[in-house]
Amino acid sequence: MHSHIHRLHQIAAKPQRLIIGLMSGTSLDGLDVALCRISDAGLNSKIELLEFTTVDYDETYRQRIKSVFSKRQVDLQQLCLLNPWIGTLHGQMVNQCLQAWQVDATEVDLIASHGQTVYHAPKSEHRLEGYPNATLQIGDGDHLACEAGIITLSDFRQKHIAAGGEGAPLAVYGDYLIFASEEQNRVMLNMGGIANLTYLPASMDASAVFSTDVGPGNTLMDAYMQQYFNQSYDADAAVARAGKVSESLLKALQQHNFFAQPFPKTTGPELFNLEYLARAQAASQTGDLCHEDVMATLNRFSANMIVLALKRCGEKLGDYHLYASGGGFHNPVLMENIARQLPTVQIHSTAELAVDPDAKEAVLFAVLANECVAGGKDKFSNLKEGIPDITMGKISFYD
Numbered sequence: 001m002h003s004h005i006h007r008l009h010q011i012a013a014k015p016q017r018l019i020i021g022l023m024s025g026t027s028l029d030g031l032d033v034a035l036c037r038i039s040d041a042g043l044n045s046k047i048e049l050l051e052f053t054t055v056d057y058d059e060t061y062r063q064r065i066k067s068v069f070s071k072r073q074v075d076l077q078q079l080c081l082l083n084p085w086i087g088t089l090h091g092q093m094v095n096q097c098l099q100a101w102q103v104d105a106t107e108v109d110l111i112a113s114h115g116q117t118v119y120h121a122p123k124s125e126h127r128l129e130g131y132p133n134a135t136l137q138i139g140d141g142d143h144l145a146c147e148a149g150i151i152t153l154s155d156f157r158q159k160h161i162a163a164g165g166e167g168a169p170l171a172v173y174g175d176y177l178i179f180a181s182e183e184q185n186r187v188m189l190n191m192g193g194i195a196n197l198t199y200l201p202a203s204m205d206a207s208a209v210f211s212t213d214v215g216p217g218n219t220l221m222d223a224y225m226q227q228y229f230n231q232s233y234d235a236d237a238a239v240a241r242a243g244k245v246s247e248s249l250l251k252a253l254q255q256h257n258f259f260a261q262p263f264p265k266t267t268g269p270e271l272f273n274l275e276y277l278a279r280a281q282a283a284s285q286t287g288d289l290c291h292e293d294v295m296a297t298l299n300r301f302s303a304n305m306i307v308l309a310l311k312r313c314g315e316k317l318g319d320y321h322l323y324a325s326g327g328g329f330h331n332p333v334l335m336e337n338i339a340r341q342l343p344t345v346q347i348h349s350t351a352e353l354a355v356d357p358d359a360k361e362a363v364l365f366a367v368l369a370n371e372c373v374a375g376g377k378d379k380f381s382n383l384k385e386g387i388p389d390i391t392m393g394k395i396s397f398y399d
C-alpha cells in the first residue's frame with residue numbers, strides 16, 4: 001500500500017482531525033482560513049473552531065482575478081496561469097497562518113480548499129441544450145498541497161453537479177450537521193456577494209431541509225462602490241444610509257425572472273452585476289440618480305429579495321429563528337432593511353452558536369472534507385430538493 005493511502009486511512013480512523021478550511025468568495029476580499037478540530041463525523045460531528053483569520057488579497061490578486069472573473073470572453077492563457085498561481089498562493093497563505101498560530105504543518109491532517117469561483121453557469125442561466133449545470137473554481141489542489149505539505153481536498157462543487165445539483169449552495173451540508181437543533185426551526189442566512197439560505201426544521205427531518213441562493217447579497221453594492229468610489233465596499237453602509245430609495249429603480253431591479261424561479265436555484269455576479277443595474281436604470285429612467293440613492297436602493301433590493309424568499313416559504317418554515325452570517329451581517333442598513341420586514345423573527349448571528357459569522361463558509365469546507373474521509377454513515381439525501389447524498393472533494397497528496 002502506498003504510504004499516502006496508509007496515511008489517509010490513519011487520518012480517517014482517528015477520533016478527531018485537525019482540518020484547515022479555506023474559502024475565497026465572490027467578494028475577492030481575502031482568503032478565509034479556519035483551523036478546525038473535528039471529532040467523529042455526520043450528525044455526531046463536533047466542530048471546534050480553533051483559529052480563524054482572513055488573509056487580505058492585494059490589488060495584484062484582485063486585478064488578476066477580475067481579468068477572468070464572471071466574464072464570457074477571457075484570455076485563456078491568463079486563466080491557465082492563474083490556476084497554479086492561486087493554488088501556490090493559497091498554500092503560502094496557509095503556511096503564514098500556521099506560523100502565526102505556532103502550529104506545525106505536520107499536526108494538520110487535511111486542508112479543504114474551495115478555491116476561487118471564476119464562473120458559475122447553471123442551466124437556468126446558460127440555457128444551452130445538451131449542456132449540464134456547470135461551475136468553475138480555480139486554485140489547483142495539487143499546487144496547494146505541495147506548497148503546504150498537507151493532504152488537500154479541493155474542487156468540491158463538481159461532484160454536487162455530477163449528482164444532479166447545481167454545484168451550490170453547499171452550505172446546507174455543514175448547516176445541517178452543525179446548526180440543526182431540536183429546540184427551534186432555524187434559517188441560516190449567509191450574505192456574501194450572493195445571499196443564500198438553508199432551512200433546518202426542529203424535526204431534524206433531512207427530507208424537510210432545503211437550501212437555495214436567493215439573489216444578490218453584497219455583490220452589486222461592492223461593484224458600485226468599486227466603480228464610483230474606488231472603495232472595496234460601503235463600510236458600515238455610510239453611503240447607502242446617506243441616500244434614499246428610488247421606488248422606480250427598486251421595482252425595475254426586482255423584476256427579473258430569477259426571483260420567480262422555484263427553489264433550489266443558484267446565481268452569481270454573472271447575472272447580478274453593473275450591467276444588470278444599468279438595464280434596470282434604463283428601464284426605470286433613473287440613470288440620473290445620485291450615487292447615495294443608487295446605493296440605498298441596491299441595499300434595499302438585496303434585503304427585499306432575501307425577505308421575499310423567506311416569505312415565499314410561508315407556512316413551511318413555521319416559527320423560526322434567523323441566524324445571519326457572511327460579510328453582509330456587518331452592513332447595518334442591510335440588517336435594518338431585513339429586520340424591519342420580519343418584525344416577528346428573532347435575528348441572531350452564528351456567533352451565538354460559537355461560529356464566527358465570517359468563518360462559517362471556511363468551516364463548511366472543513367466539514368465537507370471530514371465527511372469525505374470519515375463520514376458517509378448518516379444518510380442525508382433529499383434528491384428532490386437538489387441536495388445529493390454524496391462525498392465531495394478531490395484528494396491531492398503533497399509529493
Ligand SMILES: Nc1ncnc2c1ncn2[C@@H]1O[C@H](COP(=O)(O)OP(=O)(O)OP(=O)(O)O)[C@@H](O)[C@H]1O
Nearest residue numbers: 025026027192193194218233235236326327328330
Ligand atoms: N463593515 C462592513 N460594512 C459593510 N459591509 C461589509 C462590512 N464588512 C464586510 N462587508 C461586506 O461583506 C463582504 C465580504 O463578505 P464575505 O466575505 O462573506 O463575501 P464572500 O464570501 O466573498 O461572498 P460569497 O459568499 O458570495 O462568495 C464585503 O465585500 C462587504 O460587502
Ligand SMILES: CC(=O)N[C@H]1[C@@H]2OC[C@@H](O2)[C@@H](O)[C@@H]1O[C@H](C)C(=O)O
Nearest residue numbers: 117120168169170171192194196361
Ligand atoms: C458557485 C459559487 O461559488 N457559489 C457561492 C456563491 O456565494 C454564496 C452563494 O453563491 C453560494 O451558493 C456559494 O457559496 C457557498 C459557500 C455555498 O456553496 O453554500
